[in-house]
Amino acid sequence: MRHAEEICRAKGTQLTPLRRRVLEALAAAERPLGAYDLVERLGRERRIAPISVYRVLDVLIEAGLIHRIATRNTYLPCNHAHESHAATVFLVCSSCGGVDEVTSDEIAASLTGTAAATGFRPGARAVEVEGECAGCQAAASPR
């Protein structure tokens, strides 16, 4: 995460000021942000067009520095290495909006096996589970 520059360079691109600002804004947020949230947060003094934000998001996703939550149309920074072939699972709390990113080799294997059974060649995976996080459960139930 502190090595974002290296990761970008390895991908043949750079961590420009704007890209860094997007990354920092996402890191500073306690939950995933929408593209227009970023437009607003980055455009305080000088307006940034949505298209610019989307371009940055594409680059960062491609570099593996952030993820997109398809069920919410939001984006969050990634703190993982993703070196293994583990599947990434996003636990999306419908109460607080927070997202926990966990990985699982087991799910990756199941997923690959399931796909292979139908002759499907798998690529990108989106595994998103909506529910209630531990914190919100504790807050909701008295004692």
Place this chain on the structure above:
Amino acid sequence: MRHAEEICRAKGTQLTPLRRRVLEALAAAERPLGAYDLVERLGRERRIAPISVYRVLDVLIEAGLIHRIATRNTYLPCNHAHESHAATVFLVCSSCGGVDEVTSDEIAASLTGTAAATGFRPGARAVEVEGECAGCQAAASPR
């Protein structure tokens, strides 16, 4: 699938003409359709407003008669019973746009276990895998 009416009744709702038409349009399509595809297909003689289509889609999803593909913003009919607690996996072909729906108890178990490990109480799941279907692979590779 032929018992859509019963399913709706069991849910305390009805399979109205409009809802039936949406269901039939999705069934007739060879791939998932977007809401505005449906607006167009159903509005040939008499215009249907987007909001009406979205309302119908909500009801059908609630009844379990159709599914939404979050990564594509499209909808497809469901031919499964979904009686077990198996997880549903959508294999989305990035080449032809077709979607294969498969279920897996194994993935459901892994998913539940993974969520439980963090104290997360899981609800709805969206497991979507993008890739290339068997048919498109065969068409792409000569011989």
Place this chain on the structure above:
DNA sequence: GTCACTATGTTATGTTGTAACGCTCACGGT
């Protein structure tokens, strides 16, 4: 008849994401 409820229509608007094109800057070749 009146009331409540479900389903849909009408109009307008909000949210999310892209297309097309131009400008600037850094860099490498000559």
Place this chain on the structure above:
DNA sequence: ACCGTGAGCGTTACAACATAACATAGTGAC
């Protein structure tokens, strides 16, 4: 120095996806 090339971002306009607010039509209970 000059030019070409490519990356990155700006500007404008628009497409695609989704919902809010309110009105209307039918159905059945009482």
